[in-house]
Amino acid sequence: MDVETGDREIRIALGVLEELAGYHLRRASTVFGNDFSRAMGGTGIRQVLFGILSVVAANPGINQGTAGRALGIQRANMVSLINELVDAGLIDRRTAEEDRRAFALTITPAGSDALAAGSKRIRKHEQRLLSDLSAEERRMLIDLLQRIEAKED
Amino acid sequence: MDVETGDREIRIALGVLEELAGYHLRRASTVFGNDFSRAMGGTGIRQVLFGILSVVAANPGINQGTAGRALGIQRANMVSLINELVDAGLIDRRTAEEDRRAFALTITPAGSDALAAGSKRIRKHEQRLLSDLSAEERRMLIDLLQRIEAKED
DNA sequence: TATTGTTATACTCTATAACTATA
DNA sequence: TATAGTTATAGAGTATAACAATA
Numbered sequence: 001m002d003v004e005t006g007d008r009e010i011r012i013a014l015g016v017l018e019e020l021a022g023y024h025l026r027r028a029s030t031v032f033g034n035d036f037s038r039a040m041g042g043t044g045i046r047q048v049l050f051g052i053l054s055v056v057a058a059n060p061g062i063n064q065g066t067a068g069r070a071l072g073i074q075r076a077n078m079v080s081l082i083n084e085l086v087d088a089g090l091i092d093r094r095t096a097e098e099d100r101r102a103f104a105l106t107i108t109p110a111g112s113d114a115l116a117a118g119s120k121r122i123r124k125h126e127q128r129l130l131s132d133l134s135a136e137e138r139r140m141l142i143d144l145l146q147r148i149e150a151k152e153d
Numbered sequence: 154m155d156v157e158t159g160d161r162e163i164r165i166a167l168g169v170l171e172e173l174a175g176y177h178l179r180r181a182s183t184v185f186g187n188d189f190s191r192a193m194g195g196t197g198i199r200q201v202l203f204g205i206l207s208v209v210a211a212n213p214g215i216n217q218g219t220a221g222r223a224l225g226i227q228r229a230n231m232v233s234l235i236n237e238l239v240d241a242g243l244i245d246r247r248t249a250e251e252d253r254r255a256f257a258l259t260i261t262p263a264g265s266d267a268l269a270a271g272s273k274r275i276r277k278h279e280q281r282l283l284s285d286l287s288a289e290e291r292r293m294l295i296d297l298l299q300r301i302e303a304k305e306d
Numbered sequence: 307t308a309t310t311g312t313t314a315t316a317c318t319c320t321a322t323a324a325c326t327a328t329a
Numbered sequence: 330t331a332t333a334g335t336t337a338t339a340g341a342g343t344a345t346a347a348c349a350a351t352a
Contacts, residue, residue: 003222006309012223015211016272017204021279021291022185024298026200029182030225031305032175047179048319051170058168065333069156070165072183077320079335101328101333119169126174129304137297138174144286144294145177151282152184159332201342218310230343232312254310254351 025148032129039125044088045118048073048081053107053115056091061104063096072152090114178301185282192278197241198271201226201234206260206268209244214257216249225305243267 001012017023036047045053048071055067068078082105085091090111096102107115130138154165170176189200198206201224208220221231235258238244243264249255260268283291 001223003219005219010219012208012215012219013211014223015207016268017207019295020275021283021295021298022182022189022200022275023204024295024302025178025182025185027225027305028298028301029175029178031301032178034305036175046318047175051176054168054170055165058166062165063333066156066158066163066165070154070167072180073319074321075334076322076336096333099329099333101326103334115169122173122175129301130174132300132303133297140293141297142172142174142177144290144297145174145181147285148181148184148282149177150285152180152187199341216310226342227344228309228311229313229345249310252310252352256311 032126035125035129036122039121040118043114043118045114049085050115050118050122052081052085053090053111053118056105057107057112057115060106061096063099064093064103064105067105085111185279188278188282189275192274193271196267196271198267202238203268203271203275205234205238206243206264206271209258210260210265210268213259214249216252217246217256217258220258238264 001014002009003012014023033047036050040046040050051071052067052073055070056062059067064078064082065075067073068075073081082091082093082103086093088110089108092106092108093103094106096104130141133141154167155162156165167176186200189203193199193203204224205220205226208223209215212220217231217235218228220226221228226234235244235246235256239246241263242261245259245261246256249257283294286294
């Protein structure tokens with residue numbers, strides 16, 4: 001790890017961390033998270049909100065809870081997130097006809113626009129972060145990550 | 154994405170998310186983070202603290218700020234983290250001789266023990282999460298992640 | 307004037323428990 | 330009785346600005 005120290009740059013050993021996949025996942029994920037913020041700066045759309053928009057767009061009428069479960073977001077935490085999206089006019093929330101306890105979520109035209117514009121921007125940013133990886137390596141990365149995600153719980 | 158819905162399990166499409174490396178990094182990183190908590194449950198050592206322990210052990214006498222920079226932790230946030238480790242008797246903090254503004258950090262014997270015991274546990278847990286990946290694929294994963302980390306800022 | 311560490315503060319994400327209304 | 334959504338709350342990670350001591 002190279003670190004700035006006032007005048008020059010020195011190499012700092014990370015110890016055990018260097019060999020731990022968990023550490024590198026965390027750092028790489030942070031790099032993407034920060035870049036996401038830059039990409040979406042000003043739109044008010046954060047990573048979680050973008051995720052919800054994407055899932056609702058892909059599953060019109062999906063329940064609030066089901067959408068949360070697909071994204072690993074707890075019921076309780078979904079409430080204010082959905083409020084934000086509804087208040088911003090990006091998704092529509094109405095009582096589900098088949099189950100009056102639940103909410104059916106759909107994306108609004110404005111939400112579709114925001115999702116499309118956001119996707120475009122984020123893809124461009126991801127290209128920069130992944131510019132050192134070949135197409136084959138990018139596929140490999142996503143494949144490896146998905147196999148790790150499957151280990152959840 | 155397969156999601157439990159009371160009686161059965163349904164497949165939910167993720168939309169654009171599916172193709173975004175940032176999303177998969179976040180999910181995979183969370184899986185590792187949760188597993189880390191389980192592995193270290195009760196010891197009070199969290200991911201960040203473990204990281205600091207590892208860097209201090211690998212760089213005896215390192216400055217507080219330099220250690221933070223190596224780990225992507227801001228000065229202001231290092232303060233309470235280092236306090237925790239000092240209070241727990243895991244690291245030693247003394248004024249640096251060459252620069253009396255700075256603190257020189259060293260790991261204590263108790264800190265070394267905690268780091269060794271923690272490393273052992275975490276390695277075992279990582280083996281479970283990575284059990285579907287071959288040795289070659291694990292090397293590949295870390296290599297790809299490091300190349301992404303290099304894109305920081 | 308710049309840097310090290312500090313304090314104060316705020317925002318986001320995540321986790322839990324208790325509540326309501328429907329099923 | 331179980332589930333969907335809600336409220337309240339708390340812990341943890343991260344970010345910024347302003348300050349004291351030292352360089």
